Amino acid sequence: MTKLSQIRPIWIVLIIVIALAAWLASGMVGGSAQESGAETAPEENTAKPVSVAVRTSRAESVWREVELNGRTAPDRAVTLRAQTAGRIRSVEADRGSRVNEGDVLARIALDDRSASRNEARAVVEQRRLQYEAVRKMSEKGYQTRTDLAQAKSDLEAAQAQLAEIQQDIDNTVMRAPFAGVLETRPVEVGDYVGVGDEIARVIQQDPFVVRGDLAEKDVAFVEPGQPGRARLIDGRTVEGTVRYVATEANEATRTYAVELEVDNPEGRLVSGASAKLMLPLEQVEAHEVAADLLTLDEAGDMGIKTVGEDGRVVFHRAEIAKSSDKQLWLDGLPETVRLITTGQGFVRAGDEVTIVADGDEAAGGGTDKPVPATDDVRPAPQEGVENDADGPA
Structure with a gap:
């Protein structure tokens, strides 16, 4: 018998298993190294702060308003019947x-x-x-x-x-x-x-009435005789005086009826048309911001993003105290804040950012002076940062 025939089959199988295990182990070690390198590479790329534009805003005293869905109605309407x-x-x-x-x-x-x-x-x-x-x-x-x-x-x-x-x-x-x-x-x-x-049927057109329904939390701030406004379906805004506030709530909606009396000398107002009823409630300290700066946090709360003194993004919950077609006045913010006007969609609360002056503020068009940045906030690099701001964080 030759020496090869003398080697038992069990030893051949054992040698093959050992060789296969060694080969697999070497692949896992190499793959782990590659994966580790792949994970560390993005960390190095995302380490750079995102550039954002900010504007310094100081709170001003405004009247907090409530906006109600209303409808127009004549002051009096009588159906004459045969007697x-x-x-x-x-x-x-x-x-x-x-x-x-x-x-x-x-x-x-x-x-x-x-x-x-x-x-x-x-x-x-x-x-x-x-x-x-x-x-x-x-x-x-x-x-x-x-x-x-x-x-x-x-x-x-x-x-x-x-x-x-x-x-x-x-x-x-x-x-x-x-x-x-x-x-x-x-x-x-x-x-x-x-x-x-x-x-x-005869309808009295002057004065006219805009009717709405007040929530329980707002009814205490409205009383007859106070001024109010109504935005009509055609875009016009008319001013008037509150003439009636219900003292008993509607059992179905838990709201209180309110009526705003407005002048209608030319008889242009029509009955039953939709309108927005805006009534002042109380004076608050609020910030004027553009409507497109509003955002939501992860919990779904409405607010706005600012930059804190440490150069990191802060999310502030806020309530709309007053609104116009394009501007909002937000209540619930600190007296002075640095609003993120550009780039707020690419950062989250806690992110470190690089501050770039807002265009209006840099040109001296803003009414507020900018708050000095701390040593931790670095000036924006001339190259490479804008590419990061253009893409999602």
Whole structure:
């Protein structure tokens, strides 16, 4: 037998296993080294602070406002209904026309009412003569007090009947209860109306009212007589005075009704349109910022990012005290802050940043003087930093 045939198979298998294990071990060591190098490389790349532009802001005293979803409504709106039955004889005003208090809107035909009134007048005259005769006879002792009382009762009954007929005649004329606009008039000449049927609807346009609903936390700051504003659906802003604040909450919404009275001399405001009702609540110290600087933290709280004295990003929770079309006034911030105006989307709270002066502040356009940077905040490099700021942190 040769020497190769004398080697047992078990030793051959053992040698192969040992060689395979050594090869795998060498690969793991090399892979670990490569992975370690790959992990350390990004750390070296992200070690550079991101460049951000800042603007120094100091708080100013402003009125905190509440903005409500509102709707416009007329000061008064009345539906005139027939108080007597009959045929419409004439209409005196068209829909949409302006009317003054007392103007005739429609007339109902008198029919036999005039004859009934003449008859009632004659009866009244007869009862009056009878009463005078009985009274004179009673004074001479020829009539009892009972006869006198009966004659007086007959006279008063006739007078009441005449007044009732006269009132029915007066009800045939429909007049405007106040100055306004004839909004609707569903009747035409020849229509028959019964008692309670609608004849016309008149809306008073000046003043006008904007109605909204106040939350429980704000109702204590609003009272009748204070000023307010309303932004209408067409973009116009009108000023007015709070005339009503409910003292009892709506059971379904737990809100309190509020009404702002505004002038409408030209009658341009329309009823039922959407509006934004803005009411001042209290004076607070707030910072004026652009609306696009607002951001959310990881917890979903609204606020703004600033740079602290240590050169790191700080997130401040804030509330909107007042707002306009493009600007916001934020409450809840320190008296003086360095707002991040550019680059806030690339940094998070706690990140170290490099400060670059805001364009307005560098040109001297800002009203506040910049707060001096500390020694820890390094000036922005001329090259290489802008590439980091352009990409996500």
